[in-house]
Amino acid sequence: MTYTSPRRPQLFYTTAPMPCPYVVGRMERKVVTDIGGPDAERLHNRLSRAGFRRSHTIAYAPVCPSCSACVPIRVPATRFAPDRTQRRTLRRNMMIEGFEVPAHATTEQFTLFQRYQFARHAEGDMAAMNFYDYRAMIEDTPIDTLMIEFRTPEDQLVCVSLIDRLDDGLSAVYSFFDPALDARSLGSYAIMYLIEHTRRMGLPYLYLGYWIRDSAKMAYKARFRPAEILFRGAWVPLDGHEAPQDGSGMTRFPISFPE
Template identity: 40%
Template structure:
């Protein structure tokens, strides 16, 4: 197993925080030239690191601990009544596992999603190069999960990495016109089911920030664990 002590890390200068207005942020990156094995990536995920393209990173802010890593405890997960309704509502969808790749179909859905839902964010405006750098580059063991309706229309796509102890939900985008399906929620519920099918322990959901409304959905999956002071703690 890779010894994390041999890896090189780099910290960025302080910059405007993407999530909290008026705050400065700092990020710690693993040297992108390093060869990161699945073992090392799994260890880094347990230390609160995430992947964006070829970059593996975590917040490194001296005076703020607002970004909290969260993961779902798969063995004890129980869907709520509303989540069960969403599952039933999407039983007609077919999910197919495919390699991470660029297609016009994927990019068109991604661009529609970003333009509609995140025109105020860092990923706007979307470009094909940005799509590839964000969701394909990196060389980690992962895949795309396609969600297709009975007419074979792509309605959602989940980008997911494989860890030794679980799955890491990197990003999900979906057709913003299909609001009645609650596709964002369903994609997470489906990945929880897939994690359990693979007999793995956790689905990693990235960072949760109490003051960031866009991240509020992450605390709807119980039981949830948060990385607090270096320890994964179950929370209500």
């Protein structure tokens, strides 16, 4: 599979089937492509609008034959309106401040990352990551990547978000937080902070990755309204559109790149 740019052909590869980490009993396949090189920013922007996500120097998207539960979702930053629960979360965390920092791994971040993985995803592959694996996740990027560190007034690091900057928004790559502070709903607070950060930067969208209606780990993304999903190659309002579960709404090759 190829997408031909004015400069060079872009090669896409399909991974072998593996058990889905989100929906029990299903298998997942991904299409992947290398986005390294001088054209990385432009390509990453176009792929992100087409529903791809980044990991290191690779962009990927699900291409599961009989399932399209993974639905790309984004929040229009200027139109986001927190609901009652989200307003309580904002008030609960009003003393926590976010600081934009370069995408450089620190031992302080890694300690928090390990605590989060052991508490929330102990059986997952990321729980086995050492510091060098973590540093690669943070620093191995060919595009404009930054981090937000969330700290208490006592300078305690309680949450971290890794973010890619796009030409039409920010993309939330990965966030983790102190599992001992579950009552603060720091994951939701981080998303709302990033929505506001996107708005302050004059960018229209915060990309949240994949919304999976049937996954407790991923269904929460639909709580940030209004939201848009990528449905049959076009970004449409989430309200009034259900995520198809049988593959009928999947974007197939040739890839459609929304402008």
